[in-house]
Amino acid sequence: MKVLCMVKVKSLKALRYNPHRVDIEKVMAPPYDIISGEERKKLYITSVCNIVRIDYGEEELGDSKINNKYTRARKLLEKWIEEGIFIQESMPCFYYYTQEYTFRGSIKKLSGFIGLLKIEEFGENVFPHEETLSQPKKDRLELMRHTRSNISPIYTVYQDGERRIERLAEKEDGRPLYEFYEDFSGVRIKHTLWKLCSEEALRKISDVMIDKKIFIADGHHRYETALAYRMERKREGDVGETPYDYVLTFFANMKQEGITIIPAHRLLKSMVREDFIERASEYFEIEEVTNKEGLIRKIDSSKSRVIGFFSGDRAYLLKLRNSSIMDELIKDKPKVWKNLNVVVLHSLIIEKILGIDKKKAEKFVSYEIDIDKTFKAVNAGKAKAAFFLKPLALEEIRDVAFAGGKMPGKATYFFPKLLTGLMLYKMD
Numbered sequence: 001m002k003v004l005c006m007v008k009v010k011s012l013k014a015l016r017y018n019p020h021r022v023d024i025e026k027v028m029a030p031p032y033d034i035i036s037g038e039e040r041k042k043l044y045i046t047s048v049c050n051i052v053r054i055d056y057g058e059e060e061l062g063d064s065k066i067n068n069k070y071t072r073a074r075k076l077l078e079k080w081i082e083e084g085i086f087i088q089e090s091m092p093c094f095y096y097y098t099q100e101y102t103f104r105g106s107i108k109k110l111s112g113f114i115g116l117l118k119i120e121e122f123g124e125n126v127f128p129h130e131e132t133l134s135q136p137k138k139d140r141l142e143l144m145r146h147t148r149s150n151i152s153p154i155y156t157v158y159q160d161g162e163r164r165i166e167r168l169a170e171k172e173d174g175r176p177l178y179e180f181y182e183d184f185s186g187v188r189i190k191h192t193l194w195k196l197c198s199e200e201a202l203r204k205i206s207d208v209m210i211d212k213k214i215f216i217a218d219g220h221h222r223y224e225t226a227l228a229y230r231m232e233r234k235r236e237g238d239v240g241e242t243p244y245d246y247v248l249t250f251f252a253n254m255k256q257e258g259i260t261i262i263p264a265h266r267l268l269k270s271m272v273r274e275d276f277i278e279r280a281s282e283y284f285e286i287e288e289v290t291n292k293e294g295l296i297r298k299i300d301s302s303k304s305r306v307i308g309f310f311s312g313d314r315a316y317l318l319k320l321r322n323s324s325i326m327d328e329l330i331k332d333k334p335k336v337w338k339n340l341n342v343v344v345l346h347s348l349i350i351e352k353i354l355g356i357d358k359k360k361a362e363k364f365v366s367y368e369i370d371i372d373k374t375f376k377a378v379n380a381g382k383a384k385a386a387f388f389l390k391p392l393a394l395e396e397i398r399d400v401a402f403a404g405g406k407m408p409g410k411a412t413y414f415f416p417k418l419l420t421g422l423m424l425y426k427m428d
Contacts, residue, residue: 007125008118009209010246011092011202014423015149016177018087022049025180028191028421031152031218032056033136049085051421055143055151074146077424086424093197094205095177095423096169097250099416100190103260110258110416113165113196113205114153116246116425117214119226126156127215127401131409132224133362140225148427150226150248152420154219157254157398158212165208166253172196182419185370189416209251215401217259217414223247248425250418254394260415263391264367265374266345267383272354276385277309277316279353283325284318291315292375299388305341307349308388312378320344337405340396341389346408349387367410 017027026047029035032055035043043052054076057069080086095114102108122128143151178193196205216223226247233244252259273279277286284307289295295308295315307318320326326338330347337343350356356364366383368374377383392412400407 006210007212007214009206009249009251010116010118011094011197011205012116012246012248012425013089013092014095014114015081015086015088015426016423017049017421018084019178021083021085022047024178025182027051028182028419029055030184030417031420033221034417049080051151054147055420070142070146073143077147077149088426089195091197092202093195094201096194096196097418097422098190098192099258100192101187101416103187103415108258108260109256110252110260111166111169111256112250112252113169114248114250114423115205117154117156117249117251119223119230119245119247121227123404125213126223127213127404128220128223129215129217129397129401129405129407130220130411131406132220133409136221137225137228140222141228144225144229145232150222150425150427152219152222153248153250153418153422154222155217155250155252155414155418156214156219157217157252157259157394158209158214159254159398160208160212161255163253163255165205165251166256168201168204169194169196172198172201178422184416187416191419193422213402214251215398217252217397217412218418243427246425248423254398259394261391261394261397262369262413262415263342263389264369264410264413265371265389266350266387267366267368267374267377268350268354268356268385268387269364269366269382270384272311272384276353280309280318280349283321283348283353285321287317287319289315289317295388296371299390302390305339305344306390307341307345309385310375310378310388311385318349320348334400334403334405336396336399336403337407340392340400340407340411342392342407342411345387345389369413 017024027049029043029050029052035056040052040056040058043050054073057073059069097112097114099110120126176192176194180191182189182191230244280286289298292310292315295310298317299306299308304319309316309318323339326344330338350361374386378386397412
């Protein structure tokens with residue numbers, strides 16, 4: 001008889017900034033993997049207590065095995081705890097987090113709760129949707145080893161049509177812990193964080209989540225890092241349930257309008273064949289478009305799966321002639337995965353037609369979510385060509401994840417991003 005696996009979600013005594021010691025809006029930071037070197041310098045200047053100094057510290061001349069960004073992160077965390085910059089919650093809580101923003105003329109509100117998710121291998125209750133790279137995991141593992149903390153939550157999505165946790169939070173919602181504004185990528189975002197500490201809230205949230213399947217939206221590298229760290233600690237002799245069996249997690253109900261998915265367009269630095277359009281016509285219906293504005297309009301308005309191609313002087317709309325093309329090209333993947341535009345782009349166009357394998361793609365393919373910046377990169381000669389994609393639907397991502405498929409890296413860009421610095425999970 002098969003044992004039924006269940007999701008275990010629990011509250012935590014979060015380590016968080018003391019609002020009496022810092023300006024909360026000045027100590028937050030975006031996720032480490034979208035911060036440029038220039039943006040990191042600005043965050044350093046914004047506050048001597050900005051979380052980026054721990055989460056994504058700068059390398060320094062003379063760094064060594066005993067003095068480096070990871071050892072500095074550990075010392076800084078210890079110092080801020082000792083000085084009362086960070087305070088620990090006196091009792092276990094869940095936290096309700098909202099982000100209110102306007103995107104392309106629509107007012108939206110992302111909502112969800114933050115708690116601890118019991119770590120498990122992928123495939124039972126927790127599912128990835130993207131491939132990961134080894135270098136980011138190596139970096140995050142070193143940080144976790146030194147700080148013994150989760151510095152930021154992973155972002156997961158579940159489904160509850162009754163919206164029971166949202167209704168509970170709205171009923172309990174009192175004075176927020178934090179309430180502040182942030183400007184991110186030209187969008188004004190209002191961040192609000194509340195505590196949910198009543199016995200009813202703690203019990204009901206855990207009960208609601210127990211039968212849910214969860215997929216990771218953002219934070220694949222950090223989740224896999226948490227798995228690796230747990231394995232390390234178990235090898236050292238830890239037995240039974242330990243703090244390392246859990247990871248700090250944001251849980252968003254997909255039954256809301258606040259989750260925005262932006263496509264990450266592809267820039268090719270070279271390797272674009274002169275006969276690309278001729279070769280592509282074997283697999284795609286191709287329509288030449290007079291200008292870049294028209295290309296984006298056609299992509300946005302198309303009900304079918306299309307890909308835009310721009311090479312500076314010309315723009316084209318590519319529509320796959322028949323889905324059987326992908327069936328013949330890829331035999332061992334679920335149908336829902338093969339139908340994705342981003343998979344067609346990577347497997348058929350980049351790999352088969354252009355001959356750029358995955359290893360070369362790491363060097364020759366870059367990503368940009370801003371449409372204007374993508375066009376400008378090609379026009380300025382920083383890239384030879386660009387491919388434009390339609391945003392994936394949340395349901396497509398869910399279906400691929402639950403079918404066991406993994407999309408190419410940077411297939412999705414969830415917006416807005418969760419802030420780093422809202423709280424930490426100190427494991428010991």
